[in-house]
Amino acid sequence: MRPVIVRTVLFQALALAVFAVSAEAQQPAAATGCQTCHASQQSATLATPARDFAVTDVHRERGFSCVDCHGGDPAASDKAAAKAPSTGFRGKPTGALIIAVCSRCHSDAALMRKYAPKQRVDQAAEYATSVHGQQLAKGDTKVATCVSCHGAHGVRPVGDAQSPVYPLNVAATCTKCHADPERMKGYQRAGAPLPTDQRERYEKSVHHKAMVDRNDLSAPTCNDCHGNHGAAPPGVDAIANVCGTCHTVFATKFALSTHSLIFERGCVECHSNHDIAQPSDAMLGTGKEALCGTCHSEGDNGFKAAAAMRSGIDTLKASIGLSQEQIDGVENAGMDMADQALTLREAGNHLTRARTEMHAFDPKLVDAVVSEGMGLTAKVDAAAAAARNEVSYRRTGLAISLAFIVLVVVALQLKIRSLERSTSGSRL
Amino acid sequence: MTQQLLSWLDERLDLSALQHFVSEKSVPVHRHSVWYYMGGITLFLVGVQVFTGILLLLYYRPSAGEAYESVKFIVSQVEFGWLIRNVHSWSANLLIFMAFVHLFSTLFLRSYRKPRELTWVTGVLLLFVMMGFGFSGYLLPWNELAFFATKVGTGIAGAVPGIGHFLLRFLRGGDDVTGATLTRFYGIHVAVLPATMTAILGLHLLFIQRQGMSVPPSVERREKAGEKIPQIPFVPHYVLHDVMWWYVALAVLAALALFLPWELGKKADAFAAVPPGIRPEWYFLAMFQVLKLLPAHIVGLEGEMLGVLGFSLAALVLLVLPFLDRGAGEGRSSPLVTVAGVAALVYMVVFTIYGYLAA
Numbered sequence: 001m002r003p004v005i006v007r008t009v010l011f012q013a014l015a016l017a018v019f020a021v022s023a024e025a026q027q028p029a030a031a032t033g034c035q036t037c038h039a040s041q042q043s044a045t046l047a048t049p050a051r052d053f054a055v056t057d058v059h060r061e062r063g064f065s066c067v068d069c070h071g072g073d074p075a076a077s078d079k080a081a082a083k084a085p086s087t088g089f090r091g092k093p094t095g096a097l098i099i100a101v102c103s104r105c106h107s108d109a110a111l112m113r114k115y116a117p118k119q120r121v122d123q124a125a126e127y128a129t130s131v132h133g134q135q136l137a138k139g140d141t142k143v144a145t146c147v148s149c150h151g152a153h154g155v156r157p158v159g160d161a162q163s164p165v166y167p168l169n170v171a172a173t174c175t176k177c178h179a180d181p182e183r184m185k186g187y188q189r190a191g192a193p194l195p196t197d198q199r200e201r202y203e204k205s206v207h208h209k210a211m212v213d214r215n216d217l218s219a220p221t222c223n224d225c226h227g228n229h230g231a232a233p234p235g236v237d238a239i240a241n242v243c244g245t246c247h248t249v250f251a252t253k254f255a256l257s258t259h260s261l262i263f264e265r266g267c268v269e270c271h272s273n274h275d276i277a278q279p280s281d282a283m284l285g286t287g288k289e290a291l292c293g294t295c296h297s298e299g300d301n302g303f304k305a306a307a308a309m310r311s312g313i314d315t316l317k318a319s320i321g322l323s324q325e326q327i328d329g330v331e332n333a334g335m336d337m338a339d340q341a342l343t344l345r346e347a348g349n350h351l352t353r354a355r356t357e358m359h360a361f362d363p364k365l366v367d368a369v370v371s372e373g374m375g376l377t378a379k380v381d382a383a384a385a386a387a388r389n390e391v392s393y394r395r396t397g398l399a400i401s402l403a404f405i406v407l408v409v410v411a412l413q414l415k416i417r418s419l420e421r422s423t424s425g426s427r428l
Numbered sequence: 429m430t431q432q433l434l435s436w437l438d439e440r441l442d443l444s445a446l447q448h449f450v451s452e453k454s455v456p457v458h459r460h461s462v463w464y465y466m467g468g469i470t471l472f473l474v475g476v477q478v479f480t481g482i483l484l485l486l487y488y489r490p491s492a493g494e495a496y497e498s499v500k501f502i503v504s505q506v507e508f509g510w511l512i513r514n515v516h517s518w519s520a521n522l523l524i525f526m527a528f529v530h531l532f533s534t535l536f537l538r539s540y541r542k543p544r545e546l547t548w549v550t551g552v553l554l555l556f557v558m559m560g561f562g563f564s565g566y567l568l569p570w571n572e573l574a575f576f577a578t579k580v581g582t583g584i585a586g587a588v589p590g591i592g593h594f595l596l597r598f599l600r601g602g603d604d605v606t607g608a609t610l611t612r613f614y615g616i617h618v619a620v621l622p623a624t625m626t627a628i629l630g631l632h633l634l635f636i637q638r639q640g641m642s643v644p645p646s647v648e649r650r651e652k653a654g655e656k657i658p659q660i661p662f663v664p665h666y667v668l669h670d671v672m673w674w675y676v677a678l679a680v681l682a683a684l685a686l687f688l689p690w691e692l693g694k695k696a697d698a699f700a701a702v703p704p705g706i707r708p709e710w711y712f713l714a715m716f717q718v719l720k721l722l723p724a725h726i727v728g729l730e731g732e733m734l735g736v737l738g739f740s741l742a743a744l745v746l747l748v749l750p751f752l753d754r755g756a757g758e759g760r761s762s763p764l765v766t767v768a769g770v771a772a773l774v775y776m777v778v779f780t781i782y783g784y785l786a787a
Contacts, residue, residue, distance in 0.1 A: 334510070334514075334686070334687075334689030336500065336503055336504040336510075336692075338500070338504075394511075394686055395686065398682055398683065398686045401682055402679055402682065402683070405675050405676075405678060405679045405682075406679070408675050409672050409675045409676060409679075412668050412671060412672040412675070413672060415668055416665065416668050416669060416672070419664065419665055419668070420660075420665070423660075423661070423665070
């Protein structure tokens, strides 16, 4: 064999051996010649990757090194020898090569089982279906690839709070590109330029509030609706399903309604998408703030249904408020109303159910739940009235007792005076 | 009939000596006489506590799983249970308040002076026992505030040098406040402390009856100068006065029980976050506030430990005060005691208010 071929075969065997050993051992990889040399470079472009990789990197911690992605000969002391074509050196992967390099391991189920058995291995396949993947296939290298979101060096696990794909950081990561008008110039959807205000709008939403203010990591961010590796805008027919992933009951009710056949954008028609506000009863009905009037007008069945549903919900809400006032009143007087408070909480659940039922847009369904709720508030009101009577009974009892006590005190005082008078002349 | 019964008893027990003692017993009358009744009101409230406590025992269940529910049952389902529980809670607080009034009046009138040193010592011991009643009883409803306040309170006991850890485990029945602490506090509240109190209270009352009422030094001086200090017979004059004051206390209790019912709060949950405003009962608040304000370390020693040591020393000084102020028994004035008493009173009032405002 020619010496070059022999050397190449030997190096590849060595690289495989190194890979196999590191993979089996799962020990952090020791600093290689690549890191030593790159870390000492003056140029930040050359030095930073090596330094980031050395500080924290999930791959390095599992025993992977530079050569696993970039190729090359880490044992060579000479730069030219280390990056010789015969070493398989591929430099900095770009575009589709990034997907290929990452998926070499991440799409290998047998290999991933050793490191992260629960992790999916279809990221590359999903990516190919995404808008990013499709654009890349067309030769658009501006689109996001694996490293755009996960980083290249210093890669952290998804569950690491400092990872760019940790739920709290996803919106910032996506909008690195999507909020940049210059970068998004030229991209269109349905014939219109892609907006760049999604993050601004998302930050006003109830979802962002839940995630950031309440630290509820289950609240949705970009990838929960758009997908992550297969990122794409939800199709018109998919919106209700996307929202229904979390809002299951609402989605079920909505599916029963005639609106589900009419609304082109499903839930978005009333609730918007990125800037989803806290829903309120004002959205329903025939008032100025109500959304029903957008399509319905006075006299039509939809208008009447909206008015009826809103009226039922308002009645139950007001009744709960009044019952609560009654409970507070008698509790202030010292009565125990814990059981009634529980009943009233159940009435509150009925109010929530009524608000849920209205997504079927059938007044009869709403009315049935409202009636049940009103039955509960009536029970609470009756108990509160009985408690008020008891308070009145107790106060009357106290008044009588106090009158008796005062009478005894006066009688004692009179007796003492009479005793003192009778003994005043003969005090000891 | 009554006469027949008395004769029957006299024949067997020779009641004539007791009858003679009662008929001869008198109480001096002067401008400070009103303070004599403070002890009587305190004694009446002790009686109220025993009576209402026994009634509560009929329904109370001393376990972490049932204590809160049983108190809830008492106030909501048991006929007049709300009244009994509210009176018990209010009376406990009034009792300690009256005990303090009694203590300070006795202190300022120098009633502890020879030959009544032991009456004072038993009285101070009774105050400590009553505070023990308050501390142990606070936990029994097993509500959130009491649970965490007991955690803090027993934690402070843990700061006592040397025996702190033992004391903490002894009080808690383990390393933490649990159901074991509740049953332990229950045992202390309904058995250990009542037995202790009965013994000490018996001695206290015996000493008072044996030695009669003390008169303030100013009155004593007038008496020595030959002035005749008016007296009233103990029975029925003084007893009727006492009973009249008891009725006033009863009226106050009834009104408080109805208009300011004692809250039950939420059930204790060891895994819940510590609720805001955790503080002990008002009579521990001044001490608690000082311990909170002390720095972590003072001249290399733990601040809390020094605070606990300081309060223990103050309690000891209070207990043996008659033996420290020997001059009072010999008719010499002791302004230092007056100054210390006023300072203690001002400290208690100011720091208790501060404790409430700071919480």
